[in-house]
Amino acid sequence: MRAGGACGLNVKRPLPPKPMASHPLRAVLEQVEASSCPGRLNFHCHTIHSDGSLRPEQLGQQALALGLEHLAVTDHHSTLAFAPLQQWFASQAEQGSAVPTLWSGVEISCLLESCLVHVLALGFEPGHEALEPYRQGHAPIGQELQAATVVDRIHAAGGLALLAHPGRYRLSFQRLIPAAAALGFDGGEAYYDYAMQPRWQPTPVVCEAIARLLEDHALLRSCGTDTHGLELCGR
Numbered sequence: 001m002r003a004g005g006a007c008g009l010n011v012k013r014p015l016p017p018k019p020m021a022s023h024p025l026r027a028v029l030e031q032v033e034a035s036s037c038p039g040r041l042n043f044h045c046h047t048i049h050s051d052g053s054l055r056p057e058q059l060g061q062q063a064l065a066l067g068l069e070h071l072a073v074t075d076h077h078s079t080l081a082f083a084p085l086q087q088w089f090a091s092q093a094e095q096g097s098a099v100p101t102l103w104s105g106v107e108i109s110c111l112l113e114s115c116l117v118h119v120l121a122l123g124f125e126p127g128h129e130a131l132e133p134y135r136q137g138h139a140p141i142g143q144e145l146q147a148a149t150v151v152d153r154i155h156a157a158g159g160l161a162l163l164a165h166p167g168r169y170r171l172s173f174q175r176l177i178p179a180a181a182a183l184g185f186d187g188g189e190a191y192y193d194y195a196m197q198p199r200w201q202p203t204p205v206v207c208e209a210i211a212r213l214l215e216d217h218a219l220l221r222s223c224g225t226d227t228h229g230l231e232l233c234g235r
Contacts, residue, residue: 020160020186025103025123028070029160029220034191034207037223038200038233043072043105043122044164044189044224045232050075050107050137052228056085062232063100064092072105072122074164074224077137079106082126106131107164108154109139112147113179115171117163119150120189120222124159131157151184162222163188167206177213187220196235200225 020026032041046052047059052075054062059081063071073081082104089099104126108119124131130153133144143149154161163180166173166188177188190211191202202223214221229235 020155020158023123023158023160023186025160026186026220028101029187029222032190032221032223034202034211034223037191037202038225039066040068041070042068042224042227042232043070043103043162043222044074044107044120044192045071045227046075046107047073047081049078049080053230054227054232056081057088059227059232060085060088060092064097066233067098068100070103071100072103072120072224074105074107074120074122076107076109077134077139079104079126079131079135104159106134108134108150109145110147110150111145112163112176112183113171115169115176117147117169117176118165119147119154119185120162120164120224121150121154121157121159122162122222124154124157128157130154131159147180147185148183155184160186160220162186162220165189165192165194165226166210167192167194167203173206173210173213177210177217177219181217181219185219187222188214189224190214190221191223192226193235198231199234 093099103123106121133140151161191207193200194203
């Protein structure tokens with residue numbers, strides 16, 4: 001018989017309140033669905049400041065052409081693209097262009113359940129000292145590599161912590177998502193192109209299953225192209 005509360009029933013206990021419950025990005029992520037990316041929202045992409053091919057202003061040009069409403073550049077262990085892209089969007093707005101809301105972002109490697117995973121830090125205070133170990137251009141070592149430490153530091157910087165592409169790891173997303181929820185992650189990347197098609201599309205079945213599991217654990221859902229090449233709407 002499985003334990004689960006009174007009379008042996010599985011009773012869902014209320015989850016503790018999220019420490020970043022009032023974060024302004026939450027309202028955007030709460031509206032994410034399979035069709036949000038790549039035309040409206042993109043919270044996972046890369047530039048030449050890590051392993052991408054686009055300069056920040058080139059990525060910005062494509063974001064404008066797509067009509068993106070919200071964007072975060074998530075270079076690996078680097079936030080160097082944020083300031084030039086922010087400045088470029090400001091110049092375009094002065095000329096009358098509609099520009100997306102730009103959120104700070106960085107993709108951080110860490111250990112979750114002894115499995116190497118990636119965490120998307122979004123909407124943090126740019127330049128905050130808490131994230132300094134993760135802006136060095138390479139993964140940290142020691143305690144700074146532990147997922148619990150990464151989440152704590154992201155929250156200290158005022159950001160949200162989301163598990164990137166949960167279906168790509170050595171351990172299953174069925175194990176990693178509950179583990180992430182227990183550590184205080186704010187969400188996960190629900191919609192991702194695991195087939196790596198020329199034009200981004202969320203992978204059926206697996207993305208639906210990930211989205212349901214995130215919802216079951218009261219976690220936010222994000223989406224992103226994980227662009228490393230020359231097209232923001234593809235890989």
